[in-house]
Amino acid sequence: MPVIKKEVNETQYGGAIIDRNIKSHASDPFVLKKVEKAKQMVDKFGLPGDKKK
């Protein structure tokens, strides 16, 4: 009788399930635009608690 080996792609980490099939959206245009906007904001106004303007 053939043995069928099922590959498990999910394990647990804290409250999350790790799924090796999740695609990264780090290079999506929307994300790149948001990151650039965030960088400009922080370069100009700093982080909370910073004294810079």
Added chain:
Amino acid sequence: MNLKHYSYFTSNDFKDYEFYSEGPKGRIKKVVLFTRVLGESTFYNLAFGDIDPDTGLLDDTVVTDNDDRDLVLATVANTINTFCDRYGNHFIYAEGSTPARTRLYQISISALWEQISLDFDVYGFNDGEWRNFQKNVNYEAFFVKRK
């Protein structure tokens, strides 16, 4: 923080997260993504939105309106906890794609404030300054840092 939330999935590097919103509009995939931003100050940007079914790309201009706003925000808050477990407690920046969307974030944070404030310092940006988050105040952007 003990908020009811959706089950969520993460990538191997703990920067991409996915979960499904369930409501009258059906089952909709949501994505949360943390990106390290290097500049004069180092922090992480939180991008959040739906996957455009035509392009497969992340987009937060879509209005889902699935009657589960607070459940969705609670899930996003939990992804921040998991992210911080892995990477430490950094400043995390969040801003909606429009002022209306940013205001929705503010309303949800206010609604869940009792629980969120247990685990997170939240700052809002208005009038050219970062201030401690207060309910019923409009902000242009947010920073979150786990305590």
